[in-house]
Amino acid sequence: MRQADKREALWKFGSYLFLLVITALVLIPIYWMVVAATIPQQEFFSWPPRLIPGTHYLENFQALQENVSFARSILNSLIVSVGYTALSLVLCSMAGFAFAKYEFRFKEPLFYFILATLVLPIQLLIIPLFLLMTQIGWTNSFIAVILPWAANPLGIFLMRQNMKAIPDALLESARMDGATEFQLYYKIALPTMLPSLAALAIILFINQWQAFLYPLVILQEEEMFTIPIALAQLVGQQRVYFDQVMVATSLSIIPLFLVFIFLQQYFIKGILSGSVKQ
Amino acid sequence: MSDQLRYRRQGVSDAVPEVPGLPYLYISPFFVLFGIFLLFPTAYTLYLSFFSYQGASNEALLTIPLLKVTIPQIAQLEFIGLDHYQRLLFEDSLFRQSLFNTSFIFLVQVPLMVILGLATALVLDAKFIRAKGLFRTLIALPVATGLVAYSTIFLLLFNDDIGMINYVLQSLGASAIPWLSDSWWARITLVIAVTWRWLGYNMIILLAGLQTIPEQLYEAAEIDGAKRWEKFRYVTLPQLRPVLLFVVVSSTIGTFQIFAEPFVITGGGPSNATITMVQYIYRQAFIQLNLGYASAVSVVLVALVSVMSIVQIKYGGTE
Numbered sequence: 001m002r003q004a005d006k007r008e009a010l011w012k013f014g015s016y017l018f019l020l021v022i023t024a025l026v027l028i029p030i031y032w033m034v035v036a037a038t039i040p041q042q043e044f045f046s047w048p049p050r051l052i053p054g055t056h057y058l059e060n061f062q063a064l065q066e067n068v069s070f071a072r073s074i075l076n077s078l079i080v081s082v083g084y085t086a087l088s089l090v091l092c093s094m095a096g097f098a099f100a101k102y103e104f105r106f107k108e109p110l111f112y113f114i115l116a117t118l119v120l121p122i123q124l125l126i127i128p129l130f131l132l133m134t135q136i137g138w139t140n141s142f143i144a145v146i147l148p149w150a151a152n153p154l155g156i157f158l159m160r161q162n163m164k165a166i167p168d169a170l171l172e173s174a175r176m177d178g179a180t181e182f183q184l185y186y187k188i189a190l191p192t193m194l195p196s197l198a199a200l201a202i203i204l205f206i207n208q209w210q211a212f213l214y215p216l217v218i219l220q221e222e223e224m225f226t227i228p229i230a231l232a233q234l235v236g237q238q239r240v241y242f243d244q245v246m247v248a249t250s251l252s253i254i255p256l257f258l259v260f261i262f263l264q265q266y267f268i269k270g271i272l273s274g275s276v277k278q
Numbered sequence: 279m280s281d282q283l284r285y286r287r288q289g290v291s292d293a294v295p296e297v298p299g300l301p302y303l304y305i306s307p308f309f310v311l312f313g314i315f316l317l318f319p320t321a322y323t324l325y326l327s328f329f330s331y332q333g334a335s336n337e338a339l340l341t342i343p344l345l346k347v348t349i350p351q352i353a354q355l356e357f358i359g360l361d362h363y364q365r366l367l368f369e370d371s372l373f374r375q376s377l378f379n380t381s382f383i384f385l386v387q388v389p390l391m392v393i394l395g396l397a398t399a400l401v402l403d404a405k406f407i408r409a410k411g412l413f414r415t416l417i418a419l420p421v422a423t424g425l426v427a428y429s430t431i432f433l434l435l436f437n438d439d440i441g442m443i444n445y446v447l448q449s450l451g452a453s454a455i456p457w458l459s460d461s462w463w464a465r466i467t468l469v470i471a472v473t474w475r476w477l478g479y480n481m482i483i484l485l486a487g488l489q490t491i492p493e494q495l496y497e498a499a500e501i502d503g504a505k506r507w508e509k510f511r512y513v514t515l516p517q518l519r520p521v522l523l524f525v526v527v528s529s530t531i532g533t534f535q536i537f538a539e540p541f542v543i544t545g546g547g548p549s550n551a552t553i554t555m556v557q558y559i560y561r562q563a564f565i566q567l568n569l570g571y572a573s574a575v576s577v578v579l580v581a582l583v584s585v586m587s588i589v590q591i592k593y594g595g596t597e
Contacts, residue, residue: 011506015401022398022477023416029431029474030419032442036434048449049442091308098304110305117316119583121535123556124576127326127563128319148315151308181300210424212538213560228426235430235542242434249427256422261415 037246044242057247064234064244070251072223073230077252080145080215080226081208088150088204089197096159097189101171111160114153122149123213130217144218145226149208155200162196163189198266206256227252327362327574329355355570362574373575375550376558379465383554384533386469391529392522394473395480400514402481403488414485418478425475429542432471436543461551464544468552471539476532480525487521488514523594527587534583555579 036044039054041063064070098104099111129148130139138144170192171184179187190197212228219225225233231252234245366373398417402410420428435441436457444454457467491514499509515522537556540546546553546561553561555575563572 012406019401019413026417029435033431045440049445095305095308098301102301104301119531119587120580121556123559124323125319127569128322151311212426228424231426245430253423253427260422
């Protein structure tokens with residue numbers, strides 16, 4: 001074998017090794033979650049720890065059912081996440097379309113102003129938002145969880161970047177064919193932007209599904225709890241039911257895994273055009 | 279697009295609205311919510327930071343049953359000017375501790391995550407790698423695990439006494455590591471957890487960036503006799519610069535907002551070694567009930583993150 005070929009083979013081997021190590025490190029905690037969800041509570045603190053999944057999943061799930069209304073919190077999470085995603089998609093795509101395809105006064109400053117707010121930590125807003133929600137009597141409601149974050153600066157950024165790719169000629173010819181200005185938005189921009197919309201939808205959905213601190217403050221009755229709060233409820237008790245936490249955890253991430261696995265092509269495309277073509 | 283369309287476009291002015299004020303109609307729903315729920319609360323936080331929170335009535339303002347926290351109604355706000363800022367900058371050692379912890383996590387986290395993310399993306403971009411989609415999906419899966427969910431997993435994995443990591447270490451003949459009971463190891467545990475969670479996210483963005491680099495650039499470099507390293511140094515890096523900048527800035531913002539991980543995994547301990555700035559804000563606001571002071575800390579945090587982002591954009595930008 002030539003020296004160069006040998007080096008090339010070594011390089012390939014090293015690349016695969018690196019990839020396998022990274023993948024293994026990523027999968028260990030997920031594997032361990034499965035193990036933990038399928039063994040009885042009493043084996044939890046045994047030494048050596050269990051390394052192979054058990055058969056106790058259904059029992060743990062039943063115990064979980066007795067402790068928290070898990071199905072209810074899944075439903076709550078779905079309502080909040082879907083509602084938030086839909087609303088935010090409409091707001092961000094409309095505004096993104098205007099920023100990408102029209103000229104108007106104060107366009108640039110307005111846009112950069114929105115971008116600047118990306119550095120604000122969400123936690124900063126919790127206290128004043130709570131005061132506001134109390135004033136309008138919206139505490140413990142889903143609308144109070146959905147509305148404040150629907151105007152998403154990252155969303156508007158991605159939408160504007162992606163919609164710049166819509167050819168002006170396409171819009172012009174639609175105009176000549178008699179399309180109204182609003183039809184340009186929902187009959188041309190939206191359909192051509194489906195991949196980016198899907199990408200943004202994934203980001204928004206995952207974010208809302210995982211939101212913790214703010215819903216914790218706003219949603220106060222157990223029947224309104226979303227998944228992360230229901231989970232924290234299990235961890236926050238005197239005795240921590242780790243087996244149940246792991247069952248709930250494994251169930252709560254299934255929707256996200258599915259969304260992610262099926263839509264990741266779009267996710268990647270959306271990120272691609274969003275971050276690259278400045 | 280057909281030639282006919284392209285032909286028609288000639289001489290037509292560029293995307294000027296035919297209805298005046300229309301763009302404002304499109305952006306107004308966004309701005310209404312943006313103003314009410316983002317700008318107003320931000321301004322209110324700034325306002326609160328100049329006041330001290332004095333006394334309380336019996337009526338509850340905010341109750342979080344889960345954390346057994348009740349914040350009483352604000353009875354009186356007393357204007358104290360810059361006192362809060364003076365206190366946190368010059369007198370508050372716990373604030374300094376939280377600033378130190380956050381800075382440590384930032385300094386280790388961002389380079390680690392960017393370099394690992396870039397390495398993974400480069401390998402996955404190589405032509406000879408098979409099953410790219412599978413690897414990419416697996417590595418990106420942690421992005422889809424909830425903050426509370428993954429924090430709980432790490433809490434157990436890294437447990438000093440019964441955690442699997444220490445068991446494996448001991449089985450291999452190494453000694454157990456005090457992951458959660460030693461200050462430095464606890465900080466490192468947080469870094470590991472956050473890296474695990476966000477590596478895939480950065481990898482995807484960087485991979486997307488790599489795929490936009492025109493193949494011809496590499497071919498041209500090869501003709502000039504460039505080796506692997508030279509191609510990386512003179513083609514990949516400069517072309518990837520805007521995407522790298524995006525990853526660095528968003529990782530920086532993310533690191534300064536870390537909350538759920540120390541909240542669940544370390545509880546800020548041992549002896550405040552992992553308390554982050556946002557956690558300190560949370561403590562001041564919801565446990566110690568110093569709304570004004572918490573607001574002042576928030577303002578400092580925002581100022582810090584803004585300055586860093588601006589510096590990164592200024593020195594990392596292409597224009």
